[in-house]
Amino acid sequence: MTEKGEKALLPAGMVDLLPPEAAQESAAISRILDLFSACGYQRVKPPMLEFEETLFDGAGAALSQQTFRLMDPLSQRMMGLRADMTTQVVRIAATRLSGEPRPLRLCYAGQVLRVKGNQLRNDRQIAQVGAELIGSESSGADAEIIALAASALEKIGVTRLSVDIALPTLVPAIARTLGLSPSESADLREALDRKDAAAVKAISKEHGKLLSALLRAAGPVERAVAALSRLTVPEDAQEELERLLAVVERLRELKPDLRITVDPTEHRGFEYQTGVSFAFFARGVRGELGRGGRYAARAAGGCFEPATGVTLYMDSLLRALPEPDAPSRVYLPAGHDPKIATALREKGFVTLAGHDPVEEDRKEARRMACDYWLSGETLRKVEEN
Amino acid sequence: MTEKGEKALLPAGMVDLLPPEAAQESAAISRILDLFSACGYQRVKPPMLEFEETLFDGAGAALSQQTFRLMDPLSQRMMGLRADMTTQVVRIAATRLSGEPRPLRLCYAGQVLRVKGNQLRNDRQIAQVGAELIGSESSGADAEIIALAASALEKIGVTRLSVDIALPTLVPAIARTLGLSPSESADLREALDRKDAAAVKAISKEHGKLLSALLRAAGPVERAVAALSRLTVPEDAQEELERLLAVVERLRELKPDLRITVDPTEHRGFEYQTGVSFAFFARGVRGELGRGGRYAARAAGGCFEPATGVTLYMDSLLRALPEPDAPSRVYLPAGHDPKIATALREKGFVTLAGHDPVEEDRKEARRMACDYWLSGETLRKVEEN
Numbered sequence: 084m085t086e087k088g089e090k091a092l093l094p095a096g097m098v099d100l101l102p103p104e105a106a107q108e109s110a111a112i113s114r115i116l117d118l119f120s121a122c123g124y125q126r127v128k129p130p131m132l133e134f135e136e137t138l139f140d141g142a143g144a145a146l147s148q149q150t151f152r153l154m155d156p157l158s159q160r161m162m163g164l165r166a167d168m169t170t171q172v173v174r175i176a177a178t179r180l181s182g183e184p185r186p187l188r189l190c191y192a193g194q195v196l197r198v199k200g201n202q203l204r205n206d207r208q209i210a211q212v213g214a215e216l217i218g219s220e221s222s223g224a225d226a227e228i229i230a231l232a233a234s235a236l237e238k239i240g241v242t243r244l245s246v247d248i249a250l251p252t253l254v255p256a257i258a259r260t261l262g263l264s265p266s267e268s269a270d271l272r273e274a275l276d277r278k279d280a281a282a283v284k285a286i287s288k289e290h291g292k293l294l295s296a297l298l299r300a301a302g303p304v305e306r307a308v309a310a311l312s313r314l315t316v317p318e319d320a321q322e323e324l325e326r327l328l329a330v331v332e333r334l335r336e337l338k339p340d341l342r343i344t345v346d347p348t349e350h351r352g353f354e355y356q357t358g359v360s361f362a363f364f365a366r367g368v369r370g371e372l373g374r375g376g377r378y379a380a381r382a383a384g385g386c387f388e389p390a391t392g393v394t395l396y397m398d399s400l401l402r403a404l405p406e407p408d409a410p411s412r413v414y415l416p417a418g419h420d421p422k423i424a425t426a427l428r429e430k431g432f433v434t435l436a437g438h439d440p441v442e443e444d445r446k447e448a449r450r451m452a453c454d455y456w457l458s459g460e461t462l463r464k465v466e467e468n
Numbered sequence: 469m470t471e472k473g474e475k476a477l478l479p480a481g482m483v484d485l486l487p488p489e490a491a492q493e494s495a496a497i498s499r500i501l502d503l504f505s506a507c508g509y510q511r512v513k514p515p516m517l518e519f520e521e522t523l524f525d526g527a528g529a530a531l532s533q534q535t536f537r538l539m540d541p542l543s544q545r546m547m548g549l550r551a552d553m554t555t556q557v558v559r560i561a562a563t564r565l566s567g568e569p570r571p572l573r574l575c576y577a578g579q580v581l582r583v584k585g586n587q588l589r590n591d592r593q594i595a596q597v598g599a600e601l602i603g604s605e606s607s608g609a610d611a612e613i614i615a616l617a618a619s620a621l622e623k624i625g626v627t628r629l630s631v632d633i634a635l636p637t638l639v640p641a642i643a644r645t646l647g648l649s650p651s652e653s654a655d656l657r658e659a660l661d662r663k664d665a666a667a668v669k670a671i672s673k674e675h676g677k678l679l680s681a682l683l684r685a686a687g688p689v690e691r692a693v694a695a696l697s698r699l700t701v702p703e704d705a706q707e708e709l710e711r712l713l714a715v716v717e718r719l720r721e722l723k724p725d726l727r728i729t730v731d732p733t734e735h736r737g738f739e740y741q742t743g744v745s746f747a748f749f750a751r752g753v754r755g756e757l758g759r760g761g762r763y764a765a766r767a768a769g770g771c772f773e774p775a776t777g778v779t780l781y782m783d784s785l786l787r788a789l790p791e792p793d794a795p796s797r798v799y800l801p802a803g804h805d806p807k808i809a810t811a812l813r814e815k816g817f818v819t820l821a822g823h824d825p826v827e828e829d830r831k832e833a834r835r836m837a838c839d840y841w842l843s844g845e846t847l848r849k850v851e852e853n
Contacts (some may be wrong), residue, residue, distance in 0.1 A: 092563065093522075094545070095543065096542075097517055098515060099512060099513065099556075099564065100511075100513035101564060102510035103510070105511040109513075118813075120818065121818055123821075125488070126490040128484065129484050130478060131482075131516070131549075131593055132581065132592075137477050155479050157480050158480065164516075164538075171484075175486070179484065179486060180486065184836055184837065194578075194579070196517065223821070223823025223824060227823065412508065428506040435507075435508035435573070436608070
């Protein structure tokens with residue numbers, strides 16, 4: 084059977100992770116979660132299936148088109164197979180953990196499934212790891228989440244990491260003061276996305292200079308902060324801009340070596356964020372490693388709690404990781420002492436036990452892709468020079 | 469909202485794992501997989517969704533009734549949401565890993581979903597962890613899998629562990645030599661399940677004595693082995709019985725302190741096993757912690773490979789674990805030095821960062837359920853005596 088034929092055994096976008104990638108993914112997830120836990124983020128584990136009405140509540144509605152649906156034979160109600168976990172974590176915060184002190188720090192890891200892949204991401208099953216910080220409006224909370232994600236990515240070996248910081252609510256706040264019609268607003272949005280300074284100037288009338296300056300401010304953090312600090316923006320947008328600057332300042336204190344870029348007019352992919360937002364990249368690696376930002380978390384009684392969070396995508400993350408170190412493998416001939424096997428494993432060796440006598444232990448060790456074999460109580464190298 | 473009302477948000481048998489259980493489950497899974505890996509079992513990660521025809525291949529057919537089904541909008545073919553992972557791992561062994569040397573050791577962890585719960589297990593989503601040893605007929609392979617699972621369970625803190633060993637193919641082999649009709653065979657099966665020695669004797673004619681002796685042999689390993697060693701069984705069953713004794717002997721060498729019981733006539737739940745089978749229990753804990761045994765793994769070209777494996781069920785396993793140790797939590801007031809925070813985490817503390825100044829750090833630390841707060845560079849206990 085050809086490799087291609089074998090792969091076609093699985094639905095498009097569904098893959099088997101094989102050795103050593105499967106172990107590498109799982110080790111990376113564990114190490115990320117260990118850091119999240121050490122920073123006070125407590126693990127929660129929502130189920131794979133939920134009723135539609137809870138899964139598509141609030142920001143979850145955006146994923147309704149992307150969600151596999153199933154009839155629950157017990158309740159005769161429709162369930163969705165989760166396409167994201169943030170809505171689930173927010174639901175837990177709003178219900179069973181509503182009595183816990185705020186800010187509430189929660190973390191999670193799990194599989195999400197999507198009806199269709201997209202251009203950036205073919206996979207229809209993605210392992211996600213995330214952290215949510217719920218119940219704080221502080222710019223320190225935004226900085227904490229970004230720094231936490233950056234530290235986690237560095238910890239697992241991502242190099243050439245950068246974070247792009249955006250403020251998707253800034254342009255709408257400025258546009259409101261201009262009294263633009265919906266079609267003018269859309270034109271402005273589009274002109275900004277094209278980085279078309281002339282069109283931006285024409286549409287934004289008396290704020291033309293400001294919006295052009297915002298466009299020009301995008302770039303490495305030092306330059307962006309200097310440019311943004313000099314700007315005068317309408318009152319409605321002033322608080323937003325100050326918060327962005329405060330978040331960036333705190334983030335630079337927390338992670339002085341992190342490569343940060345700021346794009347104050349960027350909004351694509353941040354449609355449901357309500358403040359400072361961000362995406363992580365590793366130079367030379369296709370796709371985002373993760374993204375997140377501020378949002379309104381639906382709480383009990385129809386209220387909302389201020390929240391921010393991050394989701395890391397293990398598929399692109401795996402592409403950003405160095406090859407894992409392969410541990411040394413030792414073949415243990417039949418009749419070996421189990422105590423020696425335990426001692427070898429404690430030293431970091433992988434042991435493969437033989438069950439029946441073979442003609443030549445060394446040959447068998449080589450056949451089993453081992454580096455050593457146990458001869459009496461001595462480790463011997465399979466390939467001696 | 470009441471606890472009950474909140475729980476009803478989720479479909480029956482679907483649960484949110486909360487702190488600290490979610491972290492405890494995940495830590496237990498990691499530690500089990502670490503041991504499996506150290507013993508040469510390489511991690512694989514099959515997808516949650518597969519086409520029906522691969523998911524229900526071979527032994528997977530048994531789970532067809534229990535499997536949620538979905539239409540794949542891309543291929544217009546039916547997919548199943550896995551109800552078990554063994555079939556998937558066997559598929560991987562038979563296709564993409566068919567060229568790897570045998571015996572092939574693979575391990576996995578993941579969520580499985582079932583259409584309905586049962587009396588023993590209400591949950592419809594269960595986290596499974598397992599190991600499969602494919603391509604060895606040796607009794608040493610059976611012993612290795614049982615010992616491996618026992619070691620993993622001990623490692624994560626399960627106490628009062630026991631394993632019940634069965635040989636579900638033994639009675640059918642004896643029944644074949646008796647030439648029983650299908651209904652007589654069923655009667656015999658039922659009488660054995662009831663441990664009804666008189667009925668067993670009546671049905672099994674000239675083998676009445678043998679089957680009664682098998683019934684009586686069930687129990688703690690020393691007694692069972694002594695009784696079974698004395699038996700003379702029909703030729704067809706002799707090899708089976710010798711293998712059972714060989715597995716038990718090797719297992720006792722590998723795990724001299726493991727509590728083992730043998731029930732040579734037990735077969736319930738082992739319908740798809742082809743040889744020595746087993747189930748793990750912890751005294752005082754409801755439900756099996758795991759089970760497994762020998763089976764025929766479908767290989768390329770319609771062949772079968774001899775295989776054995778084990779699956780551990782995290783829901784019952786969590787009930788068998790001691791309460792996890794809660795790490796000490798430290799509140800770090802706003803403006804703290806990030807380096808001190810890192811140093812504290814490296815010492816095993818959980819740190820919770822404050823983002824804005826508060827009236828009294830100690831009070832805030834208590835509100836956030838911390839044991840300590842950082843005062844300058846000094847850790848101070850929240851509740852001083």
